[in-house]
Amino acid sequence: MIARYIFRRIWQAIPILIGVNLLTFFLFFLINSPDDIARIHLGQKYVTREQINDWKISHGYNVPLVYNAEKQGIEKITQTIFFKKSVKLFFFDFGPSDAGRDIIQSIKERYLPSLQVALPAFLLALSANILFAFCLILFKGSRLDLVGALVCLFLMSISTLFFMIVGQFLVAKILRWLPISGYEDGWQAMRFLILPICISVFASIGAQTRWYRALFLEEMSQDYVRTAIAKGLSPFEVLLKHVLRNACIPILTGVVSVLPLLFMGSLLMESFFSIPGLGSYTIDAIREQDFAIVRAMVFLGTELYILGLLLTDISYVFVDKRIRLS
């Protein structure tokens, strides 16, 4: 039963992947011709025709876009940019970056540091924010609730970039507790990871606590809560036993659907604290206009997102027995 369900969900995801694939093809090869890409990498001006052609040959851009009339048989289709650069994305064959390095190799080297930052930050932020929201709800209607909500709004109104700049400045430069930026392998990495993790948890407080608070409030207005209070349970018990459990489903949706994306790491934190993960890899690629890497990352991100959706659907089944696999 569940295997069939999973199979059907994967089947439904394929059109989306095809859509994203066509979108990236359209953006990177139809709007910008391979000549444009070559020109960007060779410098905008004073580029000769030969240089462009050489660059295209060495990076595999020297074939027609969708249909190669010069070749025979199946090669009419396979010897095209669409097949070599776009279709192969489906099979995780990302090819070389525009700078020449193998993208898959880079991803293998870089996913671990990404996870080291993203996973603890995510889990800490999740538990901290649910806890904060819980406290606010516990004192619902009091001064504390109002002040807490305003503080959340306050934190929400400040750019993450500011938290990073000031956090780095205070902790690393003035207090000298932790290194300013960088990375090492093994356990030594801890020293470098604490600061980015803390800052991303702190930056998440505003929006997330507010979100969880709204979620709990929504649950609180349900009839069963009134019943539970009427039968004599203390508000704390109601919150812990009834509200939290019922709020589980929306929380789970949020959590499980982003879990796979943690693999891609955090764009900002990694590049800001020079952690050699996938996030900083992507940012460097964007800054150097390396279209091959950006294309690969867009596709990888989409695949992970769809994986997240799939996991969410499956996790529903375990949490809420009422949901049937139809």
Add this chain to the structure above:
Amino acid sequence: MKWIIEWTDLVVYLLLIGFGLYAYYFGQTPEWQALKRTVVKRPRYLVAALILLFYAGIGLLDCIHFKTNTQTMSALDYLMSSRSVEQEKTYSAPFSLRLYDAELIKKEGHLQQVYPRLNFAGVGLKDSSDSQVIDILIRISKALGLGLSLTGLLYLFCFLRWRQYFCLENKRLLTAFYVTSGVLICLVCLSGFLMFEYHILGTDKVGRDVFYMTIKSIRTGLVLGTVTSLFMLPFALFFGLLAGYLRGWLDDLIQYLYTTLNAVPGVLLIAALMLSLQTKIETDADLRLLLLCMVLGLTSWTTLCRLIRAETFKLREAEFIQSAIGMGVGKTRIMLRHILPNLMHIVLITVVLDFSGLVLAETILSYVGVGVDPSTYSWGNLINASRLEMARDPMVWWALFGSLVTMFFLVFSVNIFSDAMQEAFNPKAV
């Protein structure tokens, strides 16, 4: 002097006209009445609304451009006249008379470390800190005097003429109104008295006035927040209505469209779009701002579209729609006349919520390198530059401080205002 309209100006004017028409035709609907009532219900909503109006005023002043014989300037540039062109050599601290860094100067055969005087700050002043402090104090007291008397005039005027219209019978609301407008008026007076004589927020690396730059950034932030919604709304409304009302294969197609767009992680999609499109436009800062708005609009219509589709779905079964169908009203007419007005509260809440997100996102996009043009004054560019300034020794903090404060008050007010909207349109949720 010749009036010119830049691309973003044009869009902003169109937006204003559209909003005016909307308010004219729909201003009497229960939703708007509820919003008006809510804003004057709690002091914090009123304060937020006033601050937003203040920002909008500055932004609009900056959207009126004209050409003098030498350069193109906006009305705001004109008001801040000299500050828009004068440049010091390099960094200088707020209210300082001298440069921040020492220079080596040959004096009587020896090399000496000197902090050179600024060219455009405290020009007439003697070279002692006492006279500077006294001068600043005199200016501040003049400004406060003017500001407070203007506030007094406002008080008198409102008291005599507008009392019944304001429906501010609540004492706390009245206090909030006068205090906020008083503070805003005083701020204008203070900057008016101080900015021409001192660099209120110092200067940046190439000697531009940071206060001027932060004020100019307001326009970029506002344009980004509002124009994006202009690009987003047609997609969201059109597709959402069609999918929700007509259903069938069209619904499937539109659902597929927004699921696909939604599947790509946000920043990556924006980066991919900006990277591939920016090679096609000329390096015009104004057009690039418009392009950024367009890209952000393209990537963010999906959420609203989904909401509208769901709501249309629900409304379609409502009795007043069914009776309209029974009376033989055409599909287009039903969608435009009967369903669309009933969706407006969702649209307004989403637009306001998105606004604060967009202003914040601009800083991140600038950091990633796909934001506004580096030559545009924007908070993102300022904060980005200050990343290096904080790392240098002695550090330069004023650009970060200035952009943070101006940005914070805008985003904070918008966030509070969106709470007001939630409360007005959807009282159950608060």
